[in-house]
Amino acid sequence: MKIIQKIISLAGETNVKLNEPMAKHTTFKIGGAADIFVTPETKEDLIGIIEFCKEENIPVTVVGNGSNLLVSDDGIDGVVICTEKINYVNLEKDIITSGAGAFLAVVANTAAKAELAGLEFAAGIPGTVGGGAFMNAGAYGGELKDVIETVTALDKDGNVKVFDNADCRFGYRTSIFGEGYVILEINFRLKKGNKEKILDTMKDLSQKRRDKQPLEYPSAGSTFKRPEGHFAGKLVEDAGLKGYSIGGAQVSEKHSGFVINKGAATAKDVLDLVGYIKIQVKEKFDVELQEEIKFIGR
Ligand SMILES: Cc1cc2nc3c(=O)[nH]c(=O)nc-3n(C[C@H](O)[C@H](O)[C@H](O)COP(=O)(O)OP(=O)(O)OC[C@H]3O[C@@H](n4cnc5c(N)ncnc54)[C@H](O)[C@@H]3O)c2cc1C
Incomplete structure (x- = not known):
């Protein structure tokens, strides 16, 4: 108490x-x-x-x-x-400073209104800038590492540190922040662009997402990282698993790279399905899929 x-x-x-x-x-x-x-x-x-x-x-x-x-x-x-309430977004010249909990879509739209280019790719990623920097989220040829100037984070000893881009050790869906840091604030450095062009690109990419991704069902996005030389979704589909389900968890019929919640899926259903997919893909193509989604909890 x-x-x-x-x-x-x-x-x-x-x-x-x-x-x-x-x-x-x-x-x-x-x-x-x-x-x-x-x-x-x-x-x-x-x-x-x-x-x-x-x-x-x-x-x-x-x-x-x-x-x-x-x-x-x-x-x-x-x-x-x-972090959802730590969501301020401030603009000064070509720098946007935002709290860790600001939505990527909000930051991308703020940039577009200010005629700043570089965040168009991130507008449809349904996460916060903190989660985005942690994951080095990316899409359509862009990654957050391309536009992050600095990240302010709390270390394990309770010190607040400012990381320059190079110190963030960004890689494919990874960063230094997985080593026990809590991201507090991010500075994005963007480039002057044409507002209409920026908005058009955002519209096109969002249409691409709607066409390709099962946005009508709950999910956590791409279930697996892209294995070198392959596409995870294609491997899953070629393994004959499109539409395959365990309990309420299903390999999306629209995009085999997504495991979706058809209604009453449990975490166990998803874990069992993910495990089954990995075994099948390994057996059929000798490729070890790695989860992009993070499993947490008891
Ligand atoms: C429909 C859909 C489409 C998606 N499309 C894409 C895509 O195109 N590209 C892509 O990369 N991802 C995509 N994703 C996945 C996801 O949106 C991104 O990984 C996003 O960046 C996660 O942000 P979040 O705020 O939701 O983080 P969370 O899911 O809440 O957390 C993700 C990880 O970050 C850590 N974390 C979160 N905030 C902080 C913080 N402030 N400090 C330290 N650690 C923190 C968490 O502990 C966790 O380990 C998609 C997801 C969905 C559902």
Whole structure:
């Protein structure tokens, strides 16, 4: 009880929920309860909560929009901090500064309105800039690493550090931030562009997504990373698994690179299906698929 009171005093009563179903906070709409779910409104509040949890040895998980996550049916121990309310977006010349919880779509639209090019590829990625930088999210030939100037993050010892682009160690769907950092703020450096052209590109890419991706069903995007020399979706399809399902989890009929939630999928259904796909693809093509989605929780 003392712990909850302290977290409420740090985050504000309306920003703390107990036994909060994570299915409400993931695009897969899957996941058991987080013991304590907190949505701090400022970076300072977020840092205070992390400091307190460290002192008390309470496990902390930081999430953005939950669009790359599969959360265990048994939920998550300790405190889940969701950055969704730390979502400011400020513009100065060709630099956009945003809180970790700002949506990529909002930042991309802010850039477009200011005639700044470079973030068109990210407008349709349904995540936050924090989750995006963590994953080095990318699409249609662009990656966040191409437009990030600096990332401000909290390290394991509670120090706030500013990382230049080169220090972020961006790779294919990876960054240094997987080594226990919490991203607080991001600076994007963009290039002057033509507003109409930027908006047209965003419109085209969003149409491509609607045509190719099963956006009508809950998912966490591409289930697997792209294996070198192959496309994951094509391998899954060629293995004869298009439409294959286990429980409520199904290989999308529209795009075999997506596992979708047909309605009542559990995390176990998804894990079983992912495991089955990996075995089949390995047996048929000798390729080891690696998950892009992250499994977290008990
Ligand atoms: C329909 C659909 C389409 C998608 N298309 C794409 C695509 O084209 N390209 C692509 O790359 N991805 C795509 N994704 C996946 C996903 O949107 C991206 O990976 C996105 O960047 C995740 O952001 P998020 O805020 O949802 O992060 P979350 O899913 O909440 O978290 C992802 C990881 O980042 C960590 N994290 C989140 N915020 C922070 C923070 N502030 N500090 C430290 N760690 C943090 C989490 O702990 C977790 O490990 C798609 C997903 C869906 C559902």
